[in-house]
Amino acid sequence: MNEHELQDLLADRRFRPDPDDLRARLERSAPRRFGRRLIVFAAAAGVLLALTATWWSVRGGETWTLTTLDGTTRLEGEVVSGRHSLRPGQELTTASSGSAELLLGELGRVRLLEETTLRVLSAGRRWGLALERGTIEAVTVAPPDVFFVETPSGLATDLGCAFELETDEEGHGRLVVSAGWVSFEVESRRCYVPAGASCRLDPALGPGTPVRDAASPELRAALERIDASSEHGAELDLALRESRTEDALTLWHLVSRVPVASRPQVIERLESLAPRPPTVSAEAVQAGDPDALNDWLRSFSGAPVR
């Protein structure tokens, strides 16, 4: 038995991140005795946030910083190593077994895994990349909407989080979120993906319906078929039956994705899992009104929807 065989044997004992559990424990550990102090602190934080936003809006001149890690990295076709500042328009490629890291000022980092090509779009007020192919892992503490990634199949917008984005040249890929939220949009179709969930990317169909990593295999399979076809009947019944409270976000996306005739049954099931707030009218939801749907989403998920 060599080292690799031992690693295989022990793989089941390896660390498995559970950010949901961590969040719940953090919530439970939060001090609750100092209500007045918290209010004062929150007010001070609000002022600080406003000042930061002002500073944010007027500053400029920042650049992406590239640090090569393993293997070969090319900048505009030239092999580079060490640290470099990048200008908008410059293209970066990692070779097989290559990797590199980009810093968004002090707001976070983007790691390029092997065989990845991307282009810098902007820096400063909004930090943008165009991912042409390959895989990136991003971790940011940027305010929502500051960091975005264009892909061949749509636009991923960071809403304060950690995520992995993978695409091929045609736009087939996957978005996996491990902390916070990411939105993904193409033309009229937008989805919101929270920590512990993912969605498939398809250049023809747009972003797939987001689904939790822990969702049942039956639900995942039904969603794939729903996303790929306009015929929903039995698959939709199965998806609704398999959905649990934690899958409310998935059903929320289905409200505006299924044919209007099927919408009532999705809304009914969603209401049983995440009650509709009194301020959100049933008629508006049935009509697919975006503001009403967003209000409902915010009420049960805290999603930073715009």
Next chain:
Amino acid sequence: MTTAPLSQPDGDADAREDAAEAGASRGPSESTLVVVRAARGGDRAALESLYLEFGATVHGLLLARVSAAEADDLVQEVFVKVLHALPSLRDERAFPAWLAQLTRRMAVDHLRRRRPTEELDETTAGTVDPDGLEADEVLAVIRGLPEAHVEPLMLRLVEGLTGPEIAERTGLTHGSVRVNLHRGMKLLRERLTGETS
């Protein structure tokens, strides 16, 4: 229990470590420091980022002292503690070593709280899968090795970290990690196969 001979650490891995050694000696990357700074200010998204980046290290350090089931639970508690204790960290560059020390202390505290009659017995941790039992047996054998070898072996064999990564994240020197991994693998092979050299 499989008794096939164990190999020495493979040459490719050593070559990879040599290549990575220079980078590892620089300490945490600037992007990690950015995230540590944000977490120190109470940013929970930043804490989650640290959890994703350092969770495997914390888990491996815990496995060196407690059962797999206990480690799964304690790793979460360590990061809850991190959020509250991080403001006391003066030098952000010391975060990896600080986190390792915090983890070791929490594992020791956990062992102290455990009832005297509770033994660390992986084979009674609730696993019924025969393959699982085998993995837990290996963990128990690793824990029985001299202390200096246990953490590096857990981080390498269970969490898949390279030597330089282990050095960077535990505060040990790379030379020390390399020696302890090499000797630890040799001892582990002897214990698992019943051979002595």
